[in-house]
Amino acid sequence: GEDVEQSLFLSVREGDSSVINCTYTDSSSTYLYWYKQEPGAGLQLLTYIFSNMDMKQDQRLTVLLNKKDKHLSLRIADTQTGDSAIYFCAESRDNDMRFGAGTRLTVKP
């Protein structure tokens, strides 16, 4: 079936880079998104990438897309304790959106 998969946990030290990975199965997805969810809060859109792009950079965030392998990653440079949250990968096609289970990022001082 069509699904979005993510690893559930990632732990890094403050100042290191974090890389959160996601795989998706629907090759017709047009846009792929990263959302951030802090405890008790909603889903905050971080960034998105069009499926014909390979990379998008936005300040500390870098999104890499390997369309052949259906692999998406989010790199956070110089990770801070405020980056601790759950990060959701999502794919969009025909106005429908499917989410992964989320990766819980823990940043240790």
Next chain:
Amino acid sequence: EPEVTQTPSHQVTQMGQEVILRCVPISNHLYFYWYRQILGQKVEFLVSFYNNEISEKSEIFDDQFSVERPDGSNFTLKIRSTKLEDSAMYFCASKVGAMDYQPQHFGDGTRLSIL
């Protein structure tokens, strides 16, 4: 920056009771959505709404669920006779138009607890 707002932030209801979750989408947005996130699980699509009617719904959105846009600003989700398994976080989202590059903007959610 305009936001999607949801009320209440937490709703506690007895099993079998009706519950209405309220959302105020961003004012110039035309597409509206409800999602559900059971504790520790992924965010699941429930329903999308455009032009005063449901455009798409998932298998979760059965006859116990309904949505309404009663006026120009509110978008509500009603669960007619709640079950224990309806306990979850419910997110409302809105989108300005139909294009895929226009992202959905989410509210902070309503935590629904069924006793």
